[in-house]
Amino acid sequence: MLLLTRPAAAAVAPDSTTQATIRVLPADNNPALRLRQPDAERLRELRGQRDFRYVEVKSELSAWDMLWLRFWRWLAELLATPSGKFIWQYGIYAFLVVALVFVVLKLMQVDLTRAFGRAPRRAALSYDAETEDLHALDLDVLLTQAEEARNYRLAVRLGYLRVLRQLSDKGLIKWQPDKTNHDYLYELPTGPLPESFRELTRQFEYVWYGEQDDLTADDYERARTTRQAFERRLSSTSQAA
Amino acid sequence: MDSSSPNSPDNLPISPAPSLSAAPETPAAEATESLSSFAPRTDLSHLSRHAEAIRQELGKVIVGQQALAELLLVALLADGHVLLEGVPGVAKTLTAKLLARTLSVPFSRLQFTPDLMPSDVLGTSVFRPQRGEFEFRPGPIFASVVLIDEINRAPAKTQSALFEVMEERQITQDGTRYPMPAPFVVLATQNPIEQEGTYRLPEAQLDRFLFKLSVGYPSVEEEVAILQGHHAGFGGAPLDAVQAVVSAEDLRQLREQVQRQHVEPKLLEYIARLVGQTRAHKGLYLGASPRASLALLNGAKALAALRGRDFVTPEDIQYLCPMVLRHRIQLTPEREMEGGTPDDVVKQILQQIEVPR
Numbered sequence: 001m002l003l004l005t006r007p008a009a010a011a012v013a014p015d016s017t018t019q020a021t022i023r024v025l026p027a028d029n030n031p032a033l034r035l036r037q038p039d040a041e042r043l044r045e046l047r048g049q050r051d052f053r054y055v056e057v058k059s060e061l062s063a064w065d066m067l068w069l070r071f072w073r074w075l076a077e078l079l080a081t082p083s084g085k086f087i088w089q090y091g092i093y094a095f096l097v098v099a100l101v102f103v104v105l106k107l108m109q110v111d112l113t114r115a116f117g118r119a120p121r122r123a124a125l126s127y128d129a130e131t132e133d134l135h136a137l138d139l140d141v142l143l144t145q146a147e148e149a150r151n152y153r154l155a156v157r158l159g160y161l162r163v164l165r166q167l168s169d170k171g172l173i174k175w176q177p178d179k180t181n182h183d184y185l186y187e188l189p190t191g192p193l194p195e196s197f198r199e200l201t202r203q204f205e206y207v208w209y210g211e212q213d214d215l216t217a218d219d220y221e222r223a224r225t226t227r228q229a230f231e232r233r234l235s236s237t238s239q240a241a
Numbered sequence: 242m243d244s245s246s247p248n249s250p251d252n253l254p255i256s257p258a259p260s261l262s263a264a265p266e267t268p269a270a271e272a273t274e275s276l277s278s279f280a281p282r283t284d285l286s287h288l289s290r291h292a293e294a295i296r297q298e299l300g301k302v303i304v305g306q307q308a309l310a311e312l313l314l315v316a317l318l319a320d321g322h323v324l325l326e327g328v329p330g331v332a333k334t335l336t337a338k339l340l341a342r343t344l345s346v347p348f349s350r351l352q353f354t355p356d357l358m359p360s361d362v363l364g365t366s367v368f369r370p371q372r373g374e375f376e377f378r379p380g381p382i383f384a385s386v387v388l389i390d391e392i393n394r395a396p397a398k399t400q401s402a403l404f405e406v407m408e409e410r411q412i413t414q415d416g417t418r419y420p421m422p423a424p425f426v427v428l429a430t431q432n433p434i435e436q437e438g439t440y441r442l443p444e445a446q447l448d449r450f451l452f453k454l455s456v457g458y459p460s461v462e463e464e465v466a467i468l469q470g471h472h473a474g475f476g477g478a479p480l481d482a483v484q485a486v487v488s489a490e491d492l493r494q495l496r497e498q499v500q501r502q503h504v505e506p507k508l509l510e511y512i513a514r515l516v517g518q519t520r521a522h523k524g525l526y527l528g529a530s531p532r533a534s535l536a537l538l539n540g541a542k543a544l545a546a547l548r549g550r551d552f553v554t555p556e557d558i559q560y561l562c563p564m565v566l567r568h569r570i571q572l573t574p575e576r577e578m579e580g581g582t583p584d585d586v587v588k589q590i591l592q593q594i595e596v597p598r
Contacts, residue, residue, distance in 0.1 A: 161598070177595035180555050208598065209505045210282075210552035 139165065152220035153207055159227045160204040163197075166234060181205070193237060196230045283502075283551035288318075288495050292547055294486040298343045301482045303336055304470065305463040311547065312454055312564060313340050313428075317492065318499045318543035321451025321536060322407055322427040324392070324442075324568060329432060331456045337388045337428040338480065344492065345485035346385035347422065353395035355438065359402035363412050364419075377414055382406055385422050385489065392429040393439040400446050403427070407449040424492050444527065444571070451536045452561075453568035502542040503552035507597035512537050512558060518590045519570050524581060527571035537565045555596045563587045 046052050061069065078084045139162040146155040164184065168175040172193070173184045181201045188194045203223050207215060215223075292314055299310050313336070316323045325333040341348040351362060364380035381387070382403075392400075406412050410421045429450070432439060447453070459467065487495075512534050520528030541557040548557075567583040576586070 157598070178592045180559060180596050181598065182556055204598075205550075205554050206552070209503070209508065209554050210550075211503045211505055 137161070147220075150217070152215040152217070152223075153211075153213055155220060156204055156207040156215070156223050159224065160200065160208075163200060163227060163230060163234075166231065167197075170234070191237065192233060193230075196226075196233055200226055200230050283498070285498070285546055285549055285551060288498055288546055289549060291487050291491060291495060295340070295343045298483045298486055299336070299339050302339055302480075303332060304466045305459050306332070306336065306456075309336060309454060309456060310340075311544075312452060313337075314547060315540055315543040315561070316451050317344075317424075317426060318495055318546065319451060319536075319539040320424065320426075320496055321539065322429070322449060324447070324450040324453045325428065325430045325456055326433065326453060327430075327456030328458075331458060333430040333456050334388070334390050336456075337430060339483050340428065341386035341388060342480060342483045343485060344386060344424075344487050344489070346424065346489045346492075347383075348386045348388070349381040349384035350388045350390065351381050352390050353392050353399070355394060355396060357395045357399045359399055362399060362402050363406070363414065366415055375415070377417070377419070379419065382412070383419075383421065385424050385426065387425075387427050389427060389429040391431060393431040393442055396440055397443055400440075400443055404445060404449070407446070422489075424489060424496075444569075447568045448530055448532055450568060451540060452564040454564060499539075499543045499546050502545055504538065504542065505552070505597070508541075508553055508555065508558065509538070511555060511594065511597050512541075514594050515558070515562060515590060516566070518594060519566060519586075522586060522590060524573055524576035524586050524589075525570050526573045527569075529566050529569040533565055533569050537561060540565060555598070559591055559596075562591060 079088045139158055143155060143158040143162065146152075146158055164173070164175070167173045167184065167188070172189065173187045176183075181204070185194060185197055185201060188197055203226060206212060207223065212219075295314060296307075296310055299306075303310065313323060317340070323337075325337060327333050338350070360380065362380050362382050364378050364383070366375040366377050368374075369376050406421060406425075407427055410423075410425045412419050412421075427450075431442075458464075516529045516531070516534045516537065519525055519533075522528070537558060538553075540561045541553045544557045544561060545551070545553045563584050566587050570583050570586065572581055572583065572586065
C-alpha cells in the first residue's frame, strides 16, 4: 500500500510548485538553421548499390503453381455450394470412421489383403531361380542314361524323383519344393503305401544324402526292385480307387 | 513336455523327423531284405549307448521334456552352448544341473546378479606379499560345464566378459592366456525379457549360443506325474538319484565321431541359403551370421548321429533352424508391432528355399 500511495503523493507535489514559480526559457540566440544536402556523388553511389534498390519484384507463378491455384479455387467454390457444404461436413466424419476402422484392424492384426479373397497359395512364394522342375524333366530318359553309365547313386535319386512325380500326378501328394520327403510320407493315405514309401525314402536318403558313391550293381538292383514294387503297388492302388 | 505350449520344442513349426533307423512296424518282404543292404557305414552304437544312458539318467528326475533332453544332447555333441528360456518354475535350472551331473567333469554354477563384476566370473590377480608378485585366482568360469543361472540379470559389462571364453574357450588376464578345460559348455537360463530387473543380452553374446531353447509348461498328465513323484518322497534330493555316465574322454570321442558325419554338398548350400535368406528378409532388421551356418551344420550332424544315421538329411536342418536362428535375428519394428515372432520368420524362410534332393 505504501508503494502505491507514495508515487501518488509525489505526482501531486510538482503541480503545486509549477503554480508557485513559472520559469521563462532563455531566447534562442543561435544563427539561422542551415539545411545540409547529402553529397550528390555519394547518393549516386548508394543508389547504384544492390541493397538500396527497393524495387518490388513481382512473383511469377509457374504452370504447376497455377494449376494448383486453380484446383484450390475450384475446390473452394465447390465446397461453397450447398451440396459441397454437405460433403465437407460429413466427409470428415466418414474419413475419421475409416481411419478408426483401419487402426482397429491393424491392432487386431487382420490382414486386409486377404479380407476379400482366398489366402494366397504357398506355391505363389518366390522360390529360388534354380528350382528343379520335377514335371519338366524327362526322368525316364535320364534314369536310363544313369543306369547305362553305371551311375547308380544318381539312378537311385532319379528313380525316387520319378516316384514323387507319380504320386503327385495321382494327387496323393501335393508337390511343393520346400517340402521334405517325410512331409510327403505324412500326406499319403493310410494303407500299404506309406510303409513302402518309408522304405523307399530310407534307401534314397542313405544313397543320396549318405553319399554312397560306391554303390554296386547288386545294391542298385535291390534298390530298383524296391522301387518297382512300390510303383506296382501304386498303380494297383490307384486302379482300385 | 506340454504339446499345447506354443514355445515348447515339441510344438515348433517343423515336426521332428522320424528316425529312419527304426524298423518299420509292418515290414514288407522286400523292405526287410533291403534294410540289411543299406546299413550305415559308421558304427554309431557307442554314441547311441551313451546318449541313451544320459536320457535315462535325466528321466529319473525330469518328467517329459524329451525334446529338450534331445536338443541338449545335440548341443553337447556339437560342442555348443545353450540358452534356456522360460518362465520361472519349469525346471530349466534343474535340467541343466542334471545334464551336468550325468557327465563326470568339473561343474560350476554362477548366479548372475545386477552387481556381478567380470572379475567375479573370470577370476582376478591377487598380490602375494611373500613372493612379491601377483597370482591369478581362477573364477568359477573355469569348469567343464558352467551353469549360468538367470544370465540376463547381469548388465552388459559382465556379459561382455563372456565373449572371449564362450567363443575361444580361453580368457586373457594381464596379458596371459588361460585356456578352459575340455569340454567347455555354458548352459545359461533366462526369464523372458519383459520381466522386472533384466537386461537384454548383447547380440554378440547371443550369437555365441548354439541354441536358444524355449522351455514350456508341462502337460496336465506330466504335471500329475511330477506331483506323484514329489508326493512319494522323490522330490527331496533329486540330484542324488542321477549318476555320471559319460566321461570327458567319452565325450571327446563322440564329438569326433559326429564331426565325421556325411553331409551332401547340396545340403551345405541349403544351409547357406537358409541363413543367407535371413539377411535379405524384409521383416528382419538383423540377419544371422556365418556362425549360425556353422551352428546349423554342427547341430544337424549331431542330431543325425543321435537318430542313428551317419549322414545329414534336410529334416535335420529344418528341425534345428528355429533353435539356431531365433536368437540371432532381429525383427524390424514394423514386424514386431504386427505381432510377428522370429519363429514365424524362420518358418517363412523355410518355405521359400527349395529342399535339395
